[in-house]
Amino acid sequence: MTNNQPLPNKGRATYEHDVSPPTKDDIDRIMHRIREEVASEQSSRAQVTEGAVAESAPSPIPEAGVEPFAERPSGPPGNRVEDFLLADDEAFLENAYRRILNRDLDHGGRERFLARLKAKQISKLEVLARLRYSPEGRANGVPIRGGLAVWGLMKAVFRVPILGYLPALLIHLIRLPVAVANQERTTEDLWQAINENRDIVNKKVDHEKFWDVVNGKADNGRLAELESKLAALASEQARLLHKYQDQKRTLLDSQRRLNLLLEEARKRLPEPFDQEQVATLTAAADHWLDAHYVSFEDAFRGTRAEIKQRAEVYLELIRSVGAGTEEHPVIDLGCGRGELLELLKDHNLVARGIDLNQLLVKECRDTGFEVIEADAMDYLRKLHQASVGAITGLHLIEHIPFNQLVQLLDECLRVLKPGGLVAFETPNPENLRVGACNFYFDPTHLHPLPPLMSQFLLEARGYVAVEIKRLSEHRSVESLPLSPAETPDAQALNRVIEFINANFATAPDYAVIGYKA
Missing domain, CATH: 3.40.50.150 (Vaccinia Virus protein VP39)
Structure with missing residues (x-):
């Protein structure tokens, strides 16, 4: 790719290193396209809410962390900007080169973009725009829906000192209602998660780690540790319940035998016990280990x-x-x-x-x-x-x-x-x-x-x-x-x-x- 390749009918911008200051006409065209994109996005959201099924092609980009495509697809029509943005930095680059330029990521492209992506010095939208509107990308002509030219140029304009602040501020103001709605949904989801996991909170199991889980900050090791502690707590609860049942059984049996002894004693007081009463007391004494044997059966049988x-x-x-x-x-x-x-x-x-x-x-x-x-x-x-x-x-x-x-x-x-x-x-x-x-x-x-x-x-x-x-x-x-x-x-x-x-x-x-x- 070469420097200073023009966007068709969108003003001039460099696609390799720095950005030339845009003219007033450039900014007017950008703002016009921004309004069109925002109106289109709001219309799409309304259609989804009403239950309409939006036309969508299968995503050509695997999710983050998934291995990139082994083949080189020819780029079927209907590719969307958001489909490219799902993968992490390196996978994003590899898939962008394959989908847009129809070839593997070369060493030059890796050196040029990867470090800057990781350092947040350049956005994925800018990379997509540079690839798509480079001579090689224009020759392939892979269609990408979602206003790539506008968003790519807009990202470049944002980086212009002082002049870029105005369109950036305007964009954030336009998108403010959407951001507020998303925040409200996120808050509702958070409280739903808290209510669903209220039993964890009530058990007082490491609150700090619990909130890490709610906030998505806990790693797999801490999740496993929390699950292990919950399992241990459940096991201890079962053991204590079993012990409580044993003690209750023993207490009830002792109470029954004591009542029997008192009843026999009450019958004869102040007279001495006769043979039948002695036999009754002896029979009661023979059962003093009944509760112990039931507990043994539960433990070993x-x-x-x-x-x-x-x-x-x-x-x-x-x-x-x-x-x-x-x-x-x-x-x-x-x-x-x-x-x-x-x-x-x-x-x-x-x-x-x-x-x-x-x-x-x-x-x-x-x-x-x-x-x-x-x-x-x-x-x-x-x-x-x-x-x-x-x-x-x-x-x-x-x-x-x-x-x-x-x-x-x-x-x-x-x-x-x-x-x-x-x-x-x-x-x-x-x-x-x-x-x-x-x-x-x-x-x-x-x-x-x-x-x-x-x-x-x-x-x-x-x-x-x-x-x-x-x-x-x-x-x-x-x-x-x-x-x-x-x-x-x-x-x-x-x-x-x-x-x-x-x-x-x-x-x-x-x-x-x-x-x-």
Whole structure:
């Protein structure tokens, strides 16, 4: 490009270095075009507000930070000035050269414009005008809508000392209503953002960083830090809520037992206690750890949803023997929080729960399940022979001494209908981590029961088709992958991996299932 190339019918201005002082005719023509452009812009805004769709071609310029076009487009008609201004300085230059001059940005152009753009010594509009109205740009004739000639010359006039102040002031006065409207919209958007994030403000999480976010000043690192603090706050809130629920449960249980003791004492005062009252007080004392055990279940057993998912394995077994009807219901011994009862109810199967923990019984009844507070043996002894379709006990038999377990199995066999089943789930000590550690999380567990021993016990008490079902579903069990054959010493290494998987990644629970002939 050469110096002092004239704009067609727009006066004279240099396009490489300095600007020659414009004449009065130049300024008159500029102001005339400025008024036309402002009127056109206001008309366009009104059409958009009324819902009219303005004619617009796809933008040839990628957004700021996006890689420039790999191809050299020929510059289809309809290019707009604002489309060129979206990219940052270097990407803007590269795309302007490709769209207007139909070639890549050369070293001379980079040296001439890039540093001045970054230093705000020249505007992008001036660069566009210099490129478009250079001999090369005029030869290509790429149409650019948006008053490029006017705005480019106007920017150049603004730089003229003293003389440039007048048109600049006039332009700002003309655009003042638009600027005020934009500011009002920005203020409304800001308050909307504040209202949407009011919960963050109320939580008092680092107000300075919050306002940085609102003002768009926070970098990604500070945003991530804020999100991390909010997540930690939510986690702490959940923990405190859980602790509050535990304390409330314990307090209510203590209050209930204290009222019972006071009532018994009031009945006999000043007389001494009789045998029945002593038995009542003793029974109340047996439940003093009920709340503690419920808290243990919540902490170590797993969430209600997880236990319900794990119990799905028993659905088809129960259906296969025709259990879950009014004549032959399912009896869930040690029903706990009632996850299996809920699952069976969801599938329209009749089930009844038995448990000794008064708090768990109350919670199940409040949920709408039929649950009886009783000892499993005492309850089974009161049932008629062959009156039950299936009996389940999830994590029950590890709590029962061996002699009582044998008696329990005998009573289950008596009350089952022919073809009915029992299914007892228990921790699997074949998994060394379970057998050596996790089993003893529950202090009421007596000792682990190996699968083959449980299978033998059921067969010895008269059950048929006894099977062991090792359970890994919904238990986060992960095995180590074997090494590829091409790995050095793969065969020896895989033997070690198989040993680890067999002893540490095997099913953490199993069910022993038996049928009545």
